[in-house]
Amino acid sequence: MEEEASRHSVALVLDFGSQYTHLITRRIRQLGVCSFCLSAAEASLDAVAKLAPSLILLSGGPHSVYEPGAPSVPPGFFDYVRDRGVPVVGICYGLQLIVAQMGGSVEPAANREYGSMDVVPVAGSVLYGDDDSTQSVWMSHGDEVVEMPRGFVVVARSVQGSIAAIENPDLGIYALQYHPEVSHSPKGIDTLKRLLFEVGGLTDDWKVQDVLQEQIDLIATTVGPDDHAICALSGGVDSTVAATIVHKVMGDRLHCVFVDNGLLRYKERERVMETFKRDLHLPVVCVDAGSQFLAKLEGVVDPERKRKIIGAEFIAVFDEFSRKLEQELGKKPKYLVQGTLYPDVIESCPPPGVVGHSHTIKSHHNVGGLPPSMKLLLLEPLKWLFKDEVRKLGKLLGIPEGFLKRHPFPGPGLAVRVIGGDVTEENLETLRLVDEVFTASIKEAGLYDEMWQAFAGILPVKTVGVQGDKRTHSGSVVLRAVTSEDGMTAERYTFKREFLDQVTREICNTVVDVNRVFYDLTSKPPATIEWE
Numbered sequence: 230m231e232e233e234a235s236r237h238s239v240a241l242v243l244d245f246g247s248q249y250t251h252l253i254t255r256r257i258r259q260l261g262v263c264s265f266c267l268s269a270a271e272a273s274l275d276a277v278a279k280l281a282p283s284l285i286l287l288s289g290g291p292h293s294v295y296e297p298g299a300p301s302v303p304p305g306f307f308d309y310v311r312d313r314g315v316p317v318v319g320i321c322y323g324l325q326l327i328v329a330q331m332g333g334s335v336e337p338a339a340n341r342e343y344g345s346m347d348v349v350p351v352a353g354s355v356l357y358g359d360d361d362s363t364q365s366v367w368m369s370h371g372d373e374v375v376e377m378p379r380g381f382v383v384v385a386r387s388v389q390g391s392i393a394a395i396e397n398p399d400l401g402i403y404a405l406q407y408h409p410e411v412s413h414s415p416k417g418i419d420t421l422k423r424l425l426f427e428v429g430g431l432t433d434d435w436k437v438q439d440v441l442q443e444q445i446d447l448i449a450t451t452v453g454p455d456d457h458a459i460c461a462l463s464g465g466v467d468s469t470v471a472a473t474i475v476h477k478v479m480g481d482r483l484h485c486v487f488v489d490n491g492l493l494r495y496k497e498r499e500r501v502m503e504t505f506k507r508d509l510h511l512p513v514v515c516v517d518a519g520s521q522f523l524a525k526l527e528g529v530v531d532p533e534r535k536r537k538i539i540g541a542e543f544i545a546v547f548d549e550f551s552r553k554l555e556q557e558l559g560k561k562p563k564y565l566v567q568g569t570l571y572p573d574v575i576e577s578c579p580p581p582g583v584v585g586h587s588h589t590i591k592s593h594h595n596v597g598g599l600p601p602s603m604k605l606l607l608l609e610p611l612k613w614l615f616k617d618e619v620r621k622l623g624k625l626l627g628i629p630e631g632f633l634k635r636h637p638f639p640g641p642g643l644a645v646r647v648i649g650g651d652v653t654e655e656n657l658e659t660l661r662l663v664d665e666v667f668t669a670s671i672k673e674a675g676l677y678d679e680m681w682q683a684f685a686g687i688l689p690v691k692t693v694g695v696q697g698d699k700r701t702h703s704g705s706v707v708l709r710a711v712t713s714e715d716g717m718t719a720e721r722y723t724f725k726r727e728f729l730d731q732v733t734r735e736i737c738n739t740v741v742d743v744n745r746v747f748y749d750l751t752s753k754p755p756a757t758i759e760w761e
């Protein structure tokens with residue numbers, strides 16, 4: 230991280246556990262500025278200083294600054310930024326922390342402000358310049374400033390009168406009670422630009438191309454000429470791009486494995502293996518482990534248990550693969566290639582003891598969680614990148630566009646789409662056929678790229694129907710399609726009525742054992758994209 234930072238000017242985000250922290254870092258990078266994120270509860274002042282940031286942002290978070298043990302900046306932080314003239318920007322919790330640290334006070338608000346809100350800036354401030362027109366912003370807080378710290382001025386208020394932004398240009402401290410990084414704050418990006426380029430004096434010299442070359446050079450200097458590496462390929466974008474980068478350096482000393490866990494979509498194994506071989510020339514072995522996975526999943530309906538079982542089974546298959554490889558090569562492979570992304574890096578080190586941190590929502594399934602006995606060293610060429618950056622990189626590497634644009638698919642596969650039900654071969658077959666009718670129709674209608682994700686789930690209800698002349702008692706399925714910028718929030722996709730009618734007809738006519746089709750209208754939040 231430091232190496233990368235030394236070549237660029239850096240905007241550092243200190244994370245206090247907000248769902249939106251990644252987004253702040255991503256937005257900054259989209260503006261061409263190198264940005265990293267450190268967990269506020271773990272980062273020492275030394276770690277901050279090593280990155281020599283030109284601007285430091287304090288993120289939002291789920292805590293209240295007045296609670297005992299509320300997370301704060303490392304000791305000596307405000308002396309450090311003052312001595313070095315590094316501007317600081319607080320966002321939401323970050324604002325409240327600044328207020329509390331600078332001698333003001335924060336209390337629970339009488340009215341929680343959540344969602345879209347209009348705020349009115351004060352003309353002539355550093356944060357807004359001459360633009361005092363009302364802007365719509367995204368708020369998400371339950372506390373408010375009741376006493377301003379000395380030397381700070383209010384530079385925007387919500388139409389309800391609460392404080393929306395404050396600044397103290399002499400100290401170089403600025404703070405927003407709302408989230409400028411989310412798309413629901415359309416002018417937030419202008420405020421971020423002012424902060425980065427005018428206040429922080431940063432330059433937009435950070436490009437994905439540079440990361441590719443840096444990673445190729447790094448791998449070339451790390452691995453020895455006789456070292457071998459292994460990689461678990463899911464058919465997803467991350468592991469594919471990671472493997473393709475490593476393959477450029479190591480050639481056939483990279484050994485990839487694709488596991489058919491019996492939880493894949495319709496003809497997925499054939500489709501994915503063909504792309505690996507024909508388009509990417511990656512050396513891939515396909516392991517057929519379907520019956521092994523299904524045997525372990527028999528009778529399991531709890532989603533977390535499904536995930537854990539699948540994770541453990543992946544590791545067993547992977548272990549076996551590397552044992553065989555060792556026999557063939559006469560030596561142990563030394564490296565494991567993983568498509569770890571930057572959000573995974575941030576997520577794997579949540580602040581200790583911090584309750585309600587954003588990163589504990591779902592137990593993470595990752596085949597990379599291998600037993601330490603395997604003693605593999607990691608090659609993680611994507612670990613500083615976000616998904617959209619990985620797609621750009623994949624394009625630079627010549628990975629087919631259709632492959633890069635594939636909708637995300639969960640690691641535990643179709644198992645988590647047999648909702649509340651038994652993961653039987655019969656259920657999986659029904660699900661595959663329904664999913665294929667739905668996604669093929671979406672592709673035919675040219676709608677696939679408009680969506681973040683589209684899939685079917687099977688529901689644990691049988692209902693009465695009439696099909697042909699017969700009364701049936703058959704299964705129900707749900708269709709879900711969402712749009713999203715980054716998967717953090719999502720809106721349901723609105724199909725034309727005729728499209729849904731057509732798909733429903735086709736499903737009921739062609740898939741035995743389905744007589745009822747639902748469409749999920751919910752957004753995220755309050756729902757998640759997947760059902761389990």
Ligand SMILES: Nc1ncnc2c1ncn2[C@@H]1O[C@H](COP(=O)(O)OP(=O)(O)OP(=O)(O)O)[C@@H](O)[C@H]1O
Pocket residue numbers: 460461462463464465466467468469486487488489490567568594595596597638639640641
């Ligand atoms: N069927 C599979 N065969 C081999 N490896 C797999 C398989 N499914 C998942 N993996 C491995 O587990 C990792 C994490 O899986 P997950 O589905 O959570 O993917 P992800 O983080 O979105 O990455 P990707 O885009 O590579 O799928 C993958 O990057 C891959 O290394």
